[in-house]
Amino acid sequence: MSECFAETGWVDESPFPEPELTPDELAHWRELEREFAREGLADGRVWEFDSAPGEALSLRLHALNDRAVVADADDRVLLAGLRGVQRAKAALAAQELELVAELTRRRAPVTDTVPEMAWRAVADEIAAETGMSRYAATKLQDLSFGLSDRFPATLDALAAGRFDVRKAEVIADGLTNVRDDTVRRRLEAAAIEAAGGLTVPGLRELLKGWVLAAEPQVADERAVEARSRRRVVFTPVEGDMVELWALLPAEDGLKVRAVLEATAAQVKDSRTADQRRADVLVDLVTGEQSGVQPKTRVTVTVPLDVLAGDSDQPAHLDGYGPATALLARRLAADAVETGTFRCAIVD
Structure with a gap:
């Protein structure tokens, strides 16, 4: 001994x-x-x-x-134990992603000519072996390659237990469209440092602001393309109900929300707030009930040189988060044209 x-x-x-x-x-x-x-x-x-x-x-x-x-x-030990469990779970998640990536490489080597069917067949095999759904296996497969191929530093940080797999996924999703490799690596390193002290929504919003600031022209291009995908979807659900889902430009969505909340707030009865908003939506769209249309306000915080067209740094849309300079200028132009523009200087 x-x-x-x-x-x-x-x-x-x-x-x-x-x-x-x-x-x-x-x-x-x-x-x-x-x-x-x-x-x-x-x-x-x-x-x-x-x-x-x-x-x-x-x-x-x-x-x-x-x-x-x-x-x-004592309590200190219990809390330390919880931290240890989280570290261990993160390490296991990283190991799982490594195994999935390696299995996929063996079954369907990643090339420009590999059929999508061969790639997804591996997800089916993983689902059958583990008991997870095909959707979950496919999502795991996509994340495994996203991290191992493009964000290895994030995968290493996950293996070290610096944050959980959900934050690793947010980093990969938030930076995947950054075109400049050097910029992407720099933002990834900064995100790894910040992730441990942030919630998942906080990390997502931080990354969004960084990407808008780093590549404003690219963000504008994506915003224009995204507007073309606006749509409304109706999905039948149980109980003689239908689910109404809409993908709208940020400013339009905020206006709709403001109208619903302001109109619903004018009525006080036994209905819940959710029920009143749902009923107001039907009344306003179908015209079944006339009433006073409330004024709406969209607040955007934007540097003056962005409005002047001298900068493309991101703006901040209240209730939404970081937004492109293109959107900020469009909102300002619309407000001036309709005579509803109100400016407040902020330091």
Whole structure:
């Protein structure tokens, strides 16, 4: 025992070394490691989770399977255990993505000529083996290649437990259309640093603003193309109901919401707010009920040089988030034309 310590030295992150041992001897070391973790939990030492890498983290989390140990642990240990579990889940998610990517490469090598059917056949195989739906398997497959091929730094950060797989997906989705490779790598590095301290919606909005600022002309092109996809969809649902879904330009969607909320607020009765808004929508569209049309207001915060056409930095549309300079100028032009423009200087 003492010779092992003399040869390998003492490593702070792991209480026991990794010598060349027989399987039986290694099993003995692992049991001592688990016992050490259980004692650490009882003593309230949170570093058992926060500083433990890889396999050591798994062993220390294993100690949480003992309900008596968990019942005796203080709050700091429980919170540290939760952090450790999140790190372990992120590492497992990264491993899952690596396995899916490798299996896909073997079954359907990625080339310009590989048929879509061959690619999706791998997703069907994954779904059959794991019990997940075909949609989930396909989504996992797409994410695995998006991260391993274009965002390997994000995949490495996920494996290290710096954030969860949902944030990794947001980074990939948010930066996938950035055309300049150098810009994309720079934004990816910044997103990795910021992701741990943000919620998923917060990270998504931050990335959106960065992309608009980094490639404003590209963002304008995509905004024009996106407007051509505006549509309304009706989907029958159970209970003699229909689901009404609309994809609208941001300014139009905000106007619709403002009209619905303002009109619904004029009536106070036993209906819920959702029910009043739904009824107002039907009344306004069908003309079944006449009433006072409320004025709507769309607030956009935009640098003056953007309105003058000297800059393409993103604006901020209240209730929506970062928006293109093209949209800001269009809103300003419409407001001036209709005589409803009101300017407030903001520092």
